[in-house]
Amino acid sequence: MSDRGDHHVSEQIAAVKLTAITKRFGSVVAVDNVDLEIADGEFFALLGPSGCGKTTTLRMVAGLEFPTEGSLKIFGDEAGTLPPNKRPVNTVFQDYALFPHMTVEANVAFGLKMQRVAKQEIAGRVQEAISLVRLEGLEQRRSQQLSGGQRQRVALARALVNRPKVLLLDEPLGALDLKLRQEMQGELKALQREVGITFVFVTHDQEEALTMADRIGVMNEGELLQVGTPAEIYEHPVNRFVANFIGQTNLLDASVVSNDTVCLANGVHIPGKSDLPVGTRVAVCLRPERAGMHAPEEVPADQQSVVGRLESVTYLGNALVYTVMLDWARLEVRRENQPGGYQPHVGEEVAVSWTLDAISVVRA
């Protein structure tokens, strides 16, 4: 705060700031000592498998759960103990939770009515929100008469009409089928840019998080493991769990020999940068699409390689996935489906190769 004129992000007040937040249900620790800052205007994803604490974290921001310990600030104001109706945030619930006894219009107007906004203003803002999510003409429908995608839009309009400072979305696309989900991903992203509100969404779908979020927080077993941009998380996962959870990956057991060398489980030393202490058990993370495949005697000089037997080839249409068995590991190599080039047969010896910048060394 003293560095005036510094335009660093941390100088702005965070939209949401969690400090040492813990939530226990009886003896179960659902969220364990989480620190997290979400910047104003950000599209932030909390990603993790089910039961990892991501939804509990979101619910604490919404006020639907209260933290056991720690501080929760929304735009600088301590909010950890405020009831949900006293917080400048709104939620899009997983199953939308639309009021079945009300029309689309009444659903959208509900929040404004509760805040005792003047009637005329309500009418205008409701209409605005309904056209923002392109639901014109459906104002008098009830939720049972809407499709999944339309319900999702009503839930969005119902939350956004209140102009919250932060919009929370709990698995917003979880109930939609694949095609609609992909369509809504783009729409949500565009909508967020249009309204400029901070969006925090929870998902277990890593592709959804990578596609939509500006930054992602990866959670597992109540802990926040890593926070970063999609590229940071994908390219430099902090540990085995994150590497495995985000995208497909090959993980080769290894240990640290020096800060630029690791020893693979087969005893071979290869270059691999890490700042972990010597002897630390690590994994070398090699993404299938970054691995090359050559005949064993034709590996380019600037690449590392391991040799194994080609076990199977899976045809994906636009790509082929080769499974290569080593004595001590199993590797997948993904290649674009293009004519020509090296086409090994199942059962042949092949070399799986990589350049130094294709791998990352992560905590095991």
Next chain:
Amino acid sequence: MTMVADRPEGLEEAAVATPEFEKAAERAASRRGFLLSLPAYAYLVLFFAVPLGIVMIYSFATRNRFGGTDLSGWNLDAYRKLGEPIVRDILFRSLWLAILTTLICLVVAYPFAYFIATRTPLVRNLMLVFVMIPFWTNFLVRNYAWRVLLGNDGLFTNISEAIGLGERELLFTTSAVVIGLVYGFLPFMVLPLYASIERIDLSLVEASRDLYASGFQTFRRVLLPLSMPGVIAGSILVFVPSLGAYVTPEILGGAKTTLLGSYIVTQFLTARNWPVGASLSFVLMAVMLVATLVYFRTGGRNL
């Protein structure tokens, strides 16, 4: 063709489906359904519809000088008698007490039903059993138990004396009747309320709170409208038997608090005026019929 030979005995040969076959099958199914429900129909007609007809006939008949009833000289005298101040007072008093009982049951039962509906399934079932345990004891016995509790040296008088409210006589008052009716019919309010609250998705409550509604606003705008079928069903289940209650007012009420049920019994047994008793019974039934129709109309719209 070994497959045909292996067909289990008794199974008919399959044929190409035809509309005629389909119709015949449907007819057979509906005939079976009718035959199976015949015992219930027969029972209702014999022991409900026929007696009802008899009551109706008697309500238009004439009381003779010897306390009997002449099934001749049909008239509306019995119905005219309902306009007399004594009968009218009893009618209004009964209506008022039934409404009061229903309202008290509603206010007491709603939070309780909500509490049950939001517990874990195990606790839920346990509490529902608790609600039903009183039914295991005879209704008459339970009413006499209240007589002891409300009586001169009973628990309630002792408590009111102890906290300095003085010796308050509760037994044989209207209050005692209402206490007894609420006690007796509360489960009929709790159960339908529970059933309808239990069906409400509780994330709607969270959504309402998230959308700036206070706890009370959430109740009024979300919970209450969505549980309306239970509110109406429970209210009718309490109102209807309260209106015609006989046992509780007889045991806990005094001479000054005669209600419809007792009055009808008096007309039949003591006054030996069957036409008046019958006409009152009929009016009572009409009120209940209206209440039930209201229930089906409102319930049908919401469900």
